[in-house]
Amino acid sequence: xxxxxxxxxxxxxxxxxxxxxxxxxxxxxxxxxxxxxxxxxxxxxxxxxxxxxxxxxxxxxxxxxxxxxxxxxxxxxxxxxxxxxxxxxxxxxxxxxxxxxxxxxxxxxxxxxxxxxxxxxxxxxxxxxxxxxxxxxxxxxxxxxxxxxxxxxxxxxxxxxxxxxxxxxxxxxxxxxxxxxxxxxxxxxxxxxxxxxxxxxxxxxxxxxxxxxxxxxxxxxxxxxxxxxxxxxxxxxxxxxxxxxxxxxxxxxxxxxxxxxxxxxxxxxxxxxxxxxxxxxxxxxxxxxxxxxxxxxxxxxxxxxxxxxxxxxxxxxxxxxxxx
Numbered sequence: 001x002x003x004x005x006x007x008x009x010x011x012x013x014x015x016x017x018x019x020x021x022x023x024x025x026x027x028x029x030x031x032x033x034x035x036x037x038x039x040x041x042x043x044x045x046x047x048x049x050x051x052x053x054x055x056x057x058x059x060x061x062x063x064x065x066x067x068x069x070x071x072x073x074x075x076x077x078x079x080x081x082x083x084x085x086x087x088x089x090x091x092x093x094x095x096x097x098x099x100x101x102x103x104x105x106x107x108x109x110x111x112x113x114x115x116x117x118x119x120x121x122x123x124x125x126x127x128x129x130x131x132x133x134x135x136x137x138x139x140x141x142x143x144x145x146x147x148x149x150x151x152x153x154x155x156x157x158x159x160x161x162x163x164x165x166x167x168x169x170x171x172x173x174x175x176x177x178x179x180x181x182x183x184x185x186x187x188x189x190x191x192x193x194x195x196x197x198x199x200x201x202x203x204x205x206x207x208x209x210x211x212x213x214x215x216x217x218x219x220x221x222x223x224x225x226x227x228x229x230x231x232x233x234x235x236x237x238x239x240x241x242x243x244x245x246x247x248x249x250x251x252x253x254x255x256x257x258x259x260x261x262x263x264x265x266x267x268x269x270x271x272x273x274x275x276x277x278x279x280x281x282x283x284x285x286x287x288x289x290x291x292x293x294x295x296x297x298x299x300x301x302x303x304x305x306x307x308x309x310x311x312x313x314x315x316x317x318x319x320x321x322x323x324x
Contacts, residue, residue: 002243003027005068007053007101008075009046010037012184013116013173013231017072019043019182020232026239029066031059032075038185054100063108070112070242071105072235073098076146079190080120083143084285094146098153106161112242113158113165114235117151119224119252120144121169123288130294133169133250141286151250164248166238171224171254171293173231175313176320183320184228193225196265197318200274207276209261211283215290220261222290224254227308227316237302246301254293255306268314 004021008014009030014037021028028046031053032039042048047066051058053075062068076094077083083090098115105113122131123138139145154165174193176183184194199207212219234253259267269276298304308316 001025002069004070005029006072014074015041016228016232017235020236024236060104072114074116087142090142090146098150115167117147117169119169119171121148132294167250175227176316180320196268207278208281218262222258222260224293227313230306251298252293258292
């Protein structure tokens with residue numbers, strides 16, 4: 001079977017995807033500097049290398065040694081608020097870092113590349129509509145801008161060096177393995193579902209809702225939530241597509257269902273039977289009002305459908321946090 005290298009494979013999305021790829025029969029190699037990832041999250045069947053993928057020599061040596069045939073690039077920085085505070089850090093990791101990875105991928109003649117992007121590149125251009133892959137992009141924060149730059153880099157590199165790619169624009173990823181064997185291990189997560197569940201478990205004193213004056217029915221912003229295991233399965237299907245000579249393209253990955261922050265909070269309370277203590281805080285800079293996916297292209301080209309509901313997303317994360 002084909003050999004795939006996953007950068008950032010010890011992180012949240014990377015580690016879940018590594019397991020899915022292994023279960024599908026791929027050989028998997030993980031490269032991660034463990035700055036935010038955890039080696040304990042990496043499936044023991046994968047070959048693991050602790051290294052900075054921007055170290056061209058070390059990264060190139062691994063690609064050669066393991067005879068890698070495709071690269072999935074998950075490494076990068078992902079916190080919107082942090083990107084507003086420190087944009088240069090995000091351009092360094094997400095733009096310059098990707099550039100270094102692409103240099104080595106081209107040098108080693110690897111012709112298949114997969115990239116973790118984000119639906120936040122649409123900004124407010126999908127207000128009250130489901131974003132399709134051709135919806136105009138309008139990033140509202142440095143994180144989203146860095147991901148859009150990454151997409152453009154991959155496009156032009158692929159044009160010049162005959163490399164096929166799949167780019168996935170993720171909507172809001174959450175949840176954990178249903179057996180609680182893996183989940184989001186970040187110490188102080190800023191993501192919505194973990195923040196709610198940590199408050200319900202008494203590990204945080206209060207849950208903050210950032211803004212209640214968005215242009216939505218209850219004033220809190222609306223997002224599309226997708227289970228991390230559904231996302232992992234999409235990556236496996238995307239690799240199948242690339243190895244079946246699929247042409248370079250971009251896919252949205254979302255549930256096509258929108259929930260406001262308050263709706264998610266209320267649902268979590270109902271599932272767990274625990275009242276949620278919350279307060280309204282100021283809006284965060286760079287947060288769009290409404291982000292919702294049209295994932296029809298992934299359904300058509302990859303035969304992918306999200307399997308898990310919002311309730312299952314919340315419960316799987318709650319169970320993971322309860323025992324971890």
